[in-house]
Amino acid sequence: MPDQPAHPKDQADRFARARESQSVALLEDYVEMIGDLHAELGEARVADIAERMGVAQPTATKAISRLKREDLATSRPYRGVFLTEAGTLLADRVRARHRTVVAFLVAVGVPADVAELDAEGIEHHVSRQTLKAFERYLANVDARGRRR
Amino acid sequence: MPDQPAHPKDQADRFARARESQSVALLEDYVEMIGDLHAELGEARVADIAERMGVAQPTATKAISRLKREDLATSRPYRGVFLTEAGTLLADRVRARHRTVVAFLVAVGVPADVAELDAEGIEHHVSRQTLKAFERYLANVDARGRRR
DNA sequence: GCCGGTAAATAGCCATAGCTATAAATCATA
DNA sequence: TATGATTTATAGCTATGGCTATTTACCGGC
Structure with a gap:
């Protein structure tokens, strides 16, 4: 435990x-x-x-x-x-968050169609801090070209 | 777009x-x-x-x-x-999924307390496939010792 | 300018998820 | 064993988020 x-x-x-x-x-x-x-x-x-x-x-x-x-x-x-x-403002924020969540899920290996489906539910529970972590992760992945 | x-x-x-x-x-x-x-x-x-x-x-x-x-x-x-x-059976499945989601969030850089909070909402929207992706990710991280 | 068709609003229903206040059932103990 | 305290159930309210059926408002074409 x-x-x-x-x-x-x-x-x-x-x-x-x-x-x-x-x-x-x-x-x-x-x-x-x-x-x-x-x-x-x-x-x-x-x-x-x-x-x-x-x-x-x-x-x-x-x-x-x-x-x-x-x-x-x-x-x-x-x-x-x-x-x-x-x-x-809210719409823009939500749209940006949605995109980040989808991109993040894809980046960690979730198939794109599944990522899109799951993001619809997940995004609403992603706090500012978690979103920041996702963004950082994506920035890293981008920097290194690809997954690795 | x-x-x-x-x-x-x-x-x-x-x-x-x-x-x-x-x-x-x-x-x-x-x-x-x-x-x-x-x-x-x-x-x-x-x-x-x-x-x-x-x-x-x-x-x-x-x-x-x-x-x-x-x-x-x-x-x-x-x-x-x-x-x-x-x-x-459901309880066991839910508990396992919860643990995986928290561990995964922590592994990608979400602070532990925030991970615990967000997981409570996120977990219910994590499909089998996405969960698999999280598990794979965690297995990789473990294999390489630490983040890297 | 009227009239038919479409689009939106309204009425009225259901289930869920919450609440407080109250009743009923059980338990523990004097 | 009776009684008081605790625990659970019930009653009855609110709001949300669905739905179908119906009414109302608008618009375009004849």
Whole structure:
């Protein structure tokens, strides 16, 4: 048994933290998606958001309400959804993190398609510090040409 | 732009998959916790489970109902919670995966305490294939003595 | 300018995961 | 053995995140 006397309180905090990340995850996904749609299509319509997220249209509408409540997005009915400044910042951050996580997984030997799949879930739980470690790792790998 | 024409359907599937993992995550955490408590204390009482999970006691009771429904656990009121065979297998698998994820994160330069925190969320999204990649990585690191 | 079709919003349902407050069951002990 | 303390279960609330069915609003073409 290497570790874990596991002070119950600490462990409880860990779980609480994981639950917390979880609650932010969907917001992040939607915000990133809206950013992508604007980049690709020039606008983000509710129907497109729903399709890409793989949910029914009212589900997307409801999620967008939450984004608005959190000041991440605005929308003009029948005119699409728009990110606020905060939303744009978040989207950029999330997109960058996603790319880093995928690249990192690939760099340590995960097949690209699997990396893409797993990253979708993993990324939301990657802290700033862990992300930094991934970036450092990638920088090293790049410096040495290839894996080695 | 390296990747992502992102066929909407594929992407939708990715999100669906991430949501799915999410729904299994809590079951995994509870099952592992019950296993730990049996190992440490010889029994798993609802109150202890609740404390360690950082939730109120009725929340734990409700989760345990779900475990029973899924044939992962049984319980005799006021006598504790017990894992079924399936539950025990799951617990072992989850515990092993958790250890691997933490060890891997540490090996790529994540501080131990952060690794422990992040692993709690990450582990549930690590597929069999990604786990294999982590194990391979760890085997390599071990073989070469240290990082290098 | 009306009218049909599409897009979005609304209504109303389900399950999960949390909570507090309360009831019931068990245990320990006087 | 009865009683008080502890432990578990239950009731009933909130919010999230799904869904289908329906209504409402908009837009384009005739």
